[in-house]
Amino acid sequence: MAAAKIAPSMLSSDFSNLATEAQRMLDCGADWLHMDIMCSHFVPNLTIGAPVIESLRKHTKAYLDCHLMVTNPLDYVEPFGKAGASGFTFHIEAARENWNELIQKIKAKGMKPGVSLKPGTPIEEVYPLVEGENHVDLVLVMTVEPGFGGQKFMPEMMDKVRKLRQKYPSLDIEVDGGLGPSTIDAAASAGANCIVAGSSVFGAPEPAQVISLMRNRVEG
Ligand code: DX5
Ligand code: ZN
Numbered sequence: 001m002a003a004a005k006i007a008p009s010m011l012s013s014d015f016s017n018l019a020t021e022a023q024r025m026l027d028c029g030a031d032w033l034h035m036d037i038m039c040s041h042f043v044p045n046l047t048i049g050a051p052v053i054e055s056l057r058k059h060t061k062a063y064l065d066c067h068l069m070v071t072n073p074l075d076y077v078e079p080f081g082k083a084g085a086s087g088f089t090f091h092i093e094a095a096r097e098n099w100n101e102l103i104q105k106i107k108a109k110g111m112k113p114g115v116s117l118k119p120g121t122p123i124e125e126v127y128p129l130v131e132g133e134n135h136v137d138l139v140l141v142m143t144v145e146p147g148f149g150g151q152k153f154m155p156e157m158m159d160k161v162r163k164l165r166q167k168y169p170s171l172d173i174e175v176d177g178g179l180g181p182s183t184i185d186a187a188a189s190a191g192a193n194c195i196v197a198g199s200s201v202f203g204a205p206e207p208a209q210v211i212s213l214m215r216n217r218v219e220g
Helices: 015-027 050-057 074-083 099-108 123-131 155-167 184-190 207-219
Strands: 005-008 032-038 063-069 087-091 112-117 138-142 172-176 194-197
Touching: 005 172, 005 207, 015 032, 015 050, 015 207, 032 050, 050 063, 050 074, 063 074, 063 194, 074 087, 074 099, 087 099, 087 138, 099 112, 112 123, 112 172, 123 138, 123 155, 138 155, 138 194, 155 172, 155 184, 184 194, 184 207, 194 207
Parallel strands: 005 032, 005 194, 032 063, 063 087, 087 112, 112 138, 138 172, 172 194
Antiparallel strands: none
């Protein structure tokens, strides 16, 4: 079984104090920092780009798990590699024509490739990306429509996680959207090992408790 990774989504942090917020999450036991990159074409929201990753990288050695909700992910590979991103997860809906080239370029820039899918996209679409010679290291199953934090977890997405886990016992399977103490069991029992959580962690009086509770549930 792949190791548990708890990844607070910095989208719920105070962006005016990003470095401090990142360190606070690491001190609370976070394994990764989840960075939500949105262009307003792929989703109806706009967040941060490579310059912010570059600034944050000067303050931390942490694994920066970048989730690119953008229309042209290929255009972002070079700048994100230079900025110091650790993981580069693109959406299959934005890369149906060029995912093979994209994976190669992400690896060539020293980042870990990942693929994400929206709730409406069937899981079978990502199998070729997990199995190819140039394969992704992680599949991110969206459990809300991408675009905003604080939405409700979609339990019906757990079928996708179960199918993936059955096929790929050691793959990193990440879930993102509406995860917290009340939904972690569904995700963990389906086989997710990487847990993104924004509002449940940042909104908690003791984020460390939420992080450790989720880690315990994943580790079973
Ligand atoms: C949504 C983002 C998520 C989001 C999660 O498009 O990909 O990472 O910030 O936030 P919560 O945990 O509040 O649903
Ligand atoms: Zn995300």
